[in-house]
Amino acid sequence: MLRSNVEELIKKCAIRFVDSQIRPLARKWDENKQYPLENMKKFAELGLLGLRIPKQYGGSGRGLFDAVIVLEQIAKADASTAVNLHVQLNASPLYIMLYSGEEVKKKFLPALVSGKVLFSMAQTEPEVGSNLTELRTLARSEGSHYVVNGTKSMITMGANADVHLVYLRFDDDSIGCLLLEKDTEGFSVGKSEDFLGMRGLGSAELVFQDCQVPEENVLLKGPGSLRKMLTMFNGTRVGLASISLGIAEAAFEEALRYSKLRTVSGKPLIALQGLQWKLADMAVNVEAMKHLVYSAAQDTKLNGFPDQFTSSAARIVASEGAVKITNMAMDIFGGYGYSKELSIERYLRDARGMIYVGGTTDILRNAIGAYLYKKNV
Amino acid sequence: METIVMIKQVPDTTEIRIDPSTGNLIREGIESIINPDDRHAIEAALQIKEKLGGSIIAICMGPSQAIDAISEALGFGVDRGILLTDKCFAGADTWATSFTLGRAVEKINNYDLIICGQQAIDGDTAQVGPQLAEYLHIPQITYVKGIKEITEKKIVAKRLVESGYEIIGCGLPALLTVVRELNKTRFPRFDWLIDACNKRAPIEIWNAADLGVKAYQVGLQGSFTNVISTYTPTFKRRGEILEGDSQRMVEDLLTRLEENHLV
Numbered sequence: 001m002l003r004s005n006v007e008e009l010i011k012k013c014a015i016r017f018v019d020s021q022i023r024p025l026a027r028k029w030d031e032n033k034q035y036p037l038e039n040m041k042k043f044a045e046l047g048l049l050g051l052r053i054p055k056q057y058g059g060s061g062r063g064l065f066d067a068v069i070v071l072e073q074i075a076k077a078d079a080s081t082a083v084n085l086h087v088q089l090n091a092s093p094l095y096i097m098l099y100s101g102e103e104v105k106k107k108f109l110p111a112l113v114s115g116k117v118l119f120s121m122a123q124t125e126p127e128v129g130s131n132l133t134e135l136r137t138l139a140r141s142e143g144s145h146y147v148v149n150g151t152k153s154m155i156t157m158g159a160n161a162d163v164h165l166v167y168l169r170f171d172d173d174s175i176g177c178l179l180l181e182k183d184t185e186g187f188s189v190g191k192s193e194d195f196l197g198m199r200g201l202g203s204a205e206l207v208f209q210d211c212q213v214p215e216e217n218v219l220l221k222g223p224g225s226l227r228k229m230l231t232m233f234n235g236t237r238v239g240l241a242s243i244s245l246g247i248a249e250a251a252f253e254e255a256l257r258y259s260k261l262r263t264v265s266g267k268p269l270i271a272l273q274g275l276q277w278k279l280a281d282m283a284v285n286v287e288a289m290k291h292l293v294y295s296a297a298q299d300t301k302l303n304g305f306p307d308q309f310t311s312s313a314a315r316i317v318a319s320e321g322a323v324k325i326t327n328m329a330m331d332i333f334g335g336y337g338y339s340k341e342l343s344i345e346r347y348l349r350d351a352r353g354m355i356y357v358g359g360t361t362d363i364l365r366n367a368i369g370a371y372l373y374k375k376n377v
Numbered sequence: 378m379e380t381i382v383m384i385k386q387v388p389d390t391t392e393i394r395i396d397p398s399t400g401n402l403i404r405e406g407i408e409s410i411i412n413p414d415d416r417h418a419i420e421a422a423l424q425i426k427e428k429l430g431g432s433i434i435a436i437c438m439g440p441s442q443a444i445d446a447i448s449e450a451l452g453f454g455v456d457r458g459i460l461l462t463d464k465c466f467a468g469a470d471t472w473a474t475s476f477t478l479g480r481a482v483e484k485i486n487n488y489d490l491i492i493c494g495q496q497a498i499d500g501d502t503a504q505v506g507p508q509l510a511e512y513l514h515i516p517q518i519t520y521v522k523g524i525k526e527i528t529e530k531k532i533v534a535k536r537l538v539e540s541g542y543e544i545i546g547c548g549l550p551a552l553l554t555v556v557r558e559l560n561k562t563r564f565p566r567f568d569w570l571i572d573a574c575n576k577r578a579p580i581e582i583w584n585a586a587d588l589g590v591k592a593y594q595v596g597l598q599g600s601f602t603n604v605i606s607t608y609t610p611t612f613k614r615r616g617e618i619l620e621g622d623s624q625r626m627v628e629d630l631l632t633r634l635e636e637n638h639l640v
């Protein structure tokens with residue numbers, strides 16, 4: 001039966017949407033440090049927020065690879081918008097799908113699909129970043145609910161999300177997570193972050209003061225919870241890698257176009273061997289990133305998730321590669337690349353931020369190192 | 378209200394490049410899209426459906442990859458898609474195209490309105506819509522830039538003409554060809570695009586046998602016109618600078634204009 005290829009079709013349609021609705025406004029969002037709220041509304045109208053949500057909750061039931069294809073295209077125009085969407089596609093709602101009871105699923109998943117409820121995912125604390133076992137935000141059991149106290153920092157969509165998936169410590173000393181709704185008494189949004197790049201994330205601090213959370217909102221608690229959460233990270237890492245890939249592709253494509261237009265002594269820049277080598281390196285790097293990210297996105301060997309090595313490798317190569325490529329693109333543009341009139345400097349600032357979002361790439365090296373240390377050779 | 382929209386898949390460029398050695402279209406690096414005017418036809422059908430209910434069928438004649446145009450139409454909210462594809466449909470001129478589309482409409486046999494784009498960016502003839510209406514013996518309103526009134530029985534539309542617009546009404550069934558001023562198109566929904574790729578999607582593929590047509594009636598064989606050759610026009614212009622004082626230069630210029638029979 002003749003049918004269209006899903007991935008190619010959604011890629012094509014994503015490109016058209018991005019070109020008309022996102023790229024023209026990305027500069028403004030960056031300059032104003034503005035969370036582009038209208039995007040999420042549009043994503044809901046386009047049936048995109050339910051991409052990975054099972055059909056019985058109103059979604060399309062697709063996998064990580066489809067999310068990666070869409071995020072890559074969005075990131076080519078605005079990485080912040082891509083990260084905001086990534087949190088909805090690949091992060092918090094998946095925890096609900098896997099670890100919450102039916103009532104909670106019915107309450108939140110259709111609401112996400114229609115754009116009525118948006119999520120954040122809050123791990124980082126002012127004093128604890130890389131090492132999640134040291135989290136200090138505490139949930140204390142009190143009858144049929146939990147009382148949460150603590151502070152989270154740098155939380156993407158912190159100021160705009162309706163429900164926060166909070167990583168914390170329970171009173172049995174296990175690390176787990178729960179859902180905290182924004183109208184919970186004692187919850188407030190603290191200071192907003194003023195980042196170098198990724199300025200459309202609506203990043204903010206979250207403050208919990210004796211917040212009462214009903215028991216059914218607890219998703220993971222007790223022994224083994226942290227391991228499950230770390231498995232979820234394998235998927236989110238690939239989503240983030242696709243965003244770095246998008247930034248790198250945008251910078252490379254713009255540099256290549258410019259190298260054919262700009263002339264030096266009557267010849268286009270690309271006629272100079274020195275720049276040909278730079279462009280060749282960029283092309284090779286982008287190609288390598290793409291293969292690694294796509295293969296990780298299609299890897300489901302760990303109960304539907306990519307494994308830790310594959311996903312970490314994809315993120316390291318893509319996030320660090322994007323910094324390298326945006327830097328090289330700036331060189332090809334010369335002084336104009338350093339000007340805010342063009343997008344290259346924004347790509348560079350955004351690529352730099354992607355090294356930290358979702359854990360630093362050095363921490364991923366730790367994980368790979370530990371894996372190699374244990375591996376039989 | 379049962380509406381049929383005719384959509385064509387075209388290369389996404391208005392600057393079509395042709396390989397001078399083979400005369401073939403250079404397709405490399407060029408995406409295929411739904412013809413821009415046809416998007417406005419789809420949008421018109423969707424707005425009419427939102428107002429009056431009913432359903433929309435999209436028909437596309439083309440090679441098998443034109444399935445993407447049908448899938449995208451379903452992404453917009455079209456209910457059913459029909460791809461007319463057969464080796465013998467290839468190379469059709471506007472007559473053979475409207476005949477083939479006409480046979481498909483006759484096979485569907487239940488419609489109130491047919492909407493086409495004004496013209497396709499890869500042909501620019503604007504003939505297929507009017508010819509289809511003639512084939513079906515139904516009234517047509519071409520160059521529609523506004524719909525003033527539509528009911529189950531009749532339509533009143535604003536029709537673009539060179540000096541302004543006309544207001545024309547007719548009974549249904551009828552055929553419209555629409556211009557881009559008519560409406561603002563929406564984006565396809567991702568969830569519906571995904572559904573359109575499913576085996577169970579409401580998409581049918583019809584070939585010559587399904588339409589009950591013979592190879593000599595359709596495609597290149599059924600065409601009254603033949604393309605002998607295609608080429609990109611080359612402009613070989615050479616500037617010439619006239620010298621001397623102004624008297625001299627004006628005289629030279631006039632001589633040259635006269636020599637070339639330009640004055």
Ligand SMILES: Cc1cc2nc3c(=O)[nH]c(=O)nc-3n(C[C@H](O)[C@H](O)[C@H](O)COP(=O)(O)OP(=O)(O)OC[C@H]3O[C@@H](n4cnc5c(N)ncnc54)[C@H](O)[C@@H]3O)c2cc1C
Nearest residue numbers: 121122123124129130154155156198353356358359360362
């Ligand atoms: C744009 C942006 C968006 C973000 N969005 C979110 C979000 O939505 N939710 C959220 O929870 N957090 C978010 N963060 C926070 C991010 O996850 C943290 O910045 C990251 O996990 C690192 O933590 P830290 O900043 O506290 O660094 P630290 O943990 O203090 O690390 C400092 C440095 O030490 C290194 N280091 C630490 N431990 C080791 C070790 N064992 N071995 C070797 N090196 C080590 C790190 O690699 C780093 O270079 C975001 C950050 C940014 C920049």
